[in-house]
Amino acid sequence: MKSRNTFLYGICIGILGIILFSSKAVMVKLMYNYEVNSLDALLLRMLFSFPIYLVIAYLYRNKENSAPTTHKDYVWILVFGFVGYYLASLFDFIGLTYIKASLERIILFLYPTIVLLLNRxxxxxxxxxxxLLVIGITYIGIIIAFGQEVQFSGNDTYIGGAFILLSAFTYxxxxxxxxxxxxxxxxxxxxAYVMLVSCICVFVHYGIAGSFDIFNFSWEVYLLGFLIALFATVIPSFLVSESIKRISSSNFAIIAAIGPIATIILxxxxxxxxxxxLQYFGALIVILGIVLINLKKKKP
Structure with missing residues (x-):
């Protein structure tokens, strides 16, 4: 009974984490209504996230590692913080200036297929x-959803889609x-460590290329930045980690299919x-493809 309750609890917090993550694109799009560019939006996300992750890193600084770490391991922390959260977030925020939040989540959801190909x-x-067949079907779904959006929104959709695909690839x-x-x-x-590295990368980027209008936005922009940091970054990052710990990454990958659905609804x-x-049909194909891939991976 205890293990069953643990599993159900893991599913529940996993779904909550996925929904919160899915809200990020919607809040970023709302922020863009106030003439905020992608780098400003990303900076606000990291400014509000940074102190939270800093406190968490400090509290866990003396927690023993399960295996010995070396200086090389910390170098890899820098690499993965740069690639996994800085570049992936930057490409995502830029892409959202060109395409819908719902389409962003559909394209971003291709990352499990990219993981499979990179592993190969x-x-x-x-x-x-x-x-391979399922991967092919999944990309057909993207073409269906993406292709019709080009008819609606024009060639800027290609630019946005390319950036979101880069985000999925780097992640x-x-x-x-x-x-x-x-x-x-x-x-x-x-x-906490990789997110701190990511935050510092954004700060450096902003110092080089930022508009420095950070104190001239309306209060709604700062509120959205705080909400993105807390409810679409910090909280779901730990909810998802705890869910994976309780139900395994394979099971989590299956329930993650709720992500595009949640974003579309929001x-x-x-x-x-x-x-x-036709776009809903394409989205459904993508979701089913990812689920089938992870069901296949789950089998011994």
């Missing part, structure tokens, strides 16, 4: 014919590369976005 390329993990690189490092530090410490409610029936 670098770790020589075998990909079965069925997995997939982070997942493939950091898997061996997380057990050394523990989930909480590792997450985008309709708060942004007034609309997708055509």
């Amino acid at each position: 390329l670098f770790l020589k993990t075998k990909i079965t014919a069925k997995q 997939a690189v982070y997942l493939v590369g950091s898997g061996w490092l997380i057990p050394k530090f523990g989930v909480v410490k590792f997450t 985008a309709v409610l708060f942004l007034g976005e609309k997708l055509s029936l």
